[in-house]
Amino acid sequence: MTLRVNDLKVYYQTLRGDVRALDGVTFDLADGEIMGLAGESGCGKTTLGKSMIRLDSRMRHVGGTIELNGKDVPIADDDAMVPLRYREISLIPQYAMSALNPTRKIGRMVNELLRARGVRPADIADELNRRLELVGLDTDVLNRFPIELSGGMKQRVVMVISTLLDPSLLIADEVTSALDVSTQRAVAESMVEFRDRGYVKSMIFVTHDISLVYQMADTIMVMYAGHIVEKAPAATIINEPKHPYTQMLIGALPEVGSTMVQGRLEGIPGTPPGLLNPPTGCRFKDRCPMAFSKCSEQPPLVEIEPGHWAACWKTG
Numbered sequence: 630m631t632l633r634v635n636d637l638k639v640y641y642q643t644l645r646g647d648v649r650a651l652d653g654v655t656f657d658l659a660d661g662e663i664m665g666l667a668g669e670s671g672c673g674k675t676t677l678g679k680s681m682i683r684l685d686s687r688m689r690h691v692g693g694t695i696e697l698n699g700k701d702v703p704i705a706d707d708d709a710m711v712p713l714r715y716r717e718i719s720l721i722p723q724y725a726m727s728a729l730n731p732t733r734k735i736g737r738m739v740n741e742l743l744r745a746r747g748v749r750p751a752d753i754a755d756e757l758n759r760r761l762e763l764v765g766l767d768t769d770v771l772n773r774f775p776i777e778l779s780g781g782m783k784q785r786v787v788m789v790i791s792t793l794l795d796p797s798l799l800i801a802d803e804v805t806s807a808l809d810v811s812t813q814r815a816v817a818e819s820m821v822e823f824r825d826r827g828y829v830k831s832m833i834f835v836t837h838d839i840s841l842v843y844q845m846a847d848t849i850m851v852m853y854a855g856h857i858v859e860k861a862p863a864a865t866i867i868n869e870p871k872h873p874y875t876q877m878l879i880g881a882l883p884e885v886g887s888t889m890v891q892g893r894l895e896g897i898p899g900t901p902p903g904l905l906n907p908p909t910g911c912r913f914k915d916r917c918p919m920a921f922s923k924c925s926e927q928p929p930l931v932e933i934e935p936g937h938w939a940a941c942w943k944t945g
């Protein structure tokens with residue numbers, strides 16, 4: 630098992646109180662697994678990714694543990710996390726490609742990053758060139774400034790840089806959302822190739838685009854208002870979702886694989902609850918057509934069949 634997350638709670642401290650962005654999150658990631666992480670805006674996807682690499686000053690680790698390859702990941706201890714970053718866990722943050730330093734050539738940026746990690750760039754130059762070629766980039770990109778590259782090229786550069794030290798876990802946060810459809814697919818295929826070649830062991834791919842994730846991920850995990858509601862193999866989430874929220878989320882999509890949207894997309898009525906004072910019990914109950922009295926208690930996440938987890942009193 631690459632990753633074990635157990636009852637993780639990470640809150641944001643604000644003047645109005647704690648925002649409970651991750652409120653008891655539990656899941657595993659097997660060796661080699663690519664997991665798509667889905668859910669409406671604000672459900673905690675980015676917070677989960679960030680928690681595994683660096684808590685910013687407003688984030689507080691309130692409880693729970695993360696284990697990577699059997700070892701504790703000390704997320705609350707910034708110094709202790711330093712040796713793990715890039716080498717064990719790597720994050721491609723949202724908007725990473727627009728955050729590339731515009732005044733530095735790509736090659737110089739890579740060298741600076743490697744030196745900061747105690748790696749001599751010369752020792753890794755051949756591997757860097759091999760990987761750039763693998764994602765369809767000419768090694769000449771190293772002599773260019775970010776502004777000279779297209780969005781898709783920049784995203785591939787970021788991907789190569791983030792995985793150069795072969796981390797166990799790569800978290801990719803919305804890495805394809807700013808790209809056109811064919812470039813999205815090419816980037817997603819490169820990520821699968823990186824896993825197949827062992828450049829990364831396992832991957833969490835955060836996205837709003839379930840159809841893209843369906844094409845590349847082994848499993849999909851769905852979050853709602855700081856909780857995990859369902860996790861299962863990708864085909865199960867698409868074809869036989871069990872949690873009412875997942876069913877509505879999938880029902881709101883155009884048919885996976887179809888190029889034409891027929892009929893109207895049914896949105897999910899209502900909005901998720903605020904996480905400053907979230908309601909007790911199931912957080913989806915106010916929008917759930919199947920809610921009943923028991924939903925005032927929080928449903929546990931249970932394995933309803935091998936590899937299929939859901940948190941709903943109706944499915945347990």
Ligand SMILES: Nc1ncnc2c1ncn2[C@@H]1O[C@H](COP(=O)(O)OP(=O)(O)OP(=O)(O)O)[C@@H](O)[C@H]1O
Pocket residue numbers: 641642643648650668669670671672673674675676677687904
């Ligand atoms: N710096 C912050 N201070 C206070 N609350 C925050 C902060 N960052 C995020 N939050 C809150 O934490 C919750 C989870 O946010 P997060 O960004 O993790 O969601 P998300 O699912 O990644 O959303 P999106 O899909 O829009 O990126 C939201 O309620 C959000 O408002």
